[in-house]
Amino acid sequence: MTTYGLRSGELADAAGVNRQTLRYYERRGLLAAPQRSPGGHRIYPAESVTLLRIIKTAQRLGFTLDEVTELLDAGRHRHGRRPDSGLQARARNKLAEVERKLANLTVIRDTLRAAISAGCDDLIACADSPSCPLPFVELAAGGNDGRWSPTNRFSGTPNGTWT
Structure with missing residues (x-):
């Protein structure tokens, strides 16, 4: 650290990023343009x-x-900001998004497990088999605009959705 602040490499090391990230964040406006040392080096505040x-x-x-x-x-x-612009509202929205993704990943996981349990070894043969747990028919039918809303092919009960 200089008497002025941190040079690019020092800042990058301290924050666990690389120098290109610093430049990129500057271009994006996330990081203010740094001061320059008398020798022309970028100097960032601590x-x-x-x-x-x-x-x-x-x-x-x-x-x-x-x-x-x-x-x-x-x-x-903070003064005059919209109530939906803060971290609480955005964190709630992000959490809902993560929950949707987890639900979709759970369906994918369960379907892959079912394919393994069913002994699916060949996509062509599996696609022609009525006992195959993979959603070939549902996807080919184009329901839900190409999104999958599978039902358990053996019991007819829903086992998840892809959205």
Whole structure:
């Protein structure tokens, strides 16, 4: 660390990102353009480490960089912001999205398990078999605009949906 702040490499190392990420975040407006040292080096304030960690954490929670930008802007401009612009509302929406994805992944997992249990070894032969658990007929019929809403082919009860 210099007396002015952190150089690019120091900041990148401290935050666990690479230098290209710093430049990219600058272009996107997530990270303010740094000051320059007398020698022309980029010098970032120490608080940039925390900001970069916040950005990376939000990404790991499933937020896109556009969403992170909006969340950071909402935090910076607390006065007069819309009630739906804060972290609580967005976290609830993200959680609902994650729950939908988990439900879809559960259906995929269960279908793959059923295919393994049924001994499916050949997609062509399996597609012609009425006992195959894979949703060939449902997908070919084009129901739900190509999305799968499977029913258990053996009992007729629903076992999940793809949306």
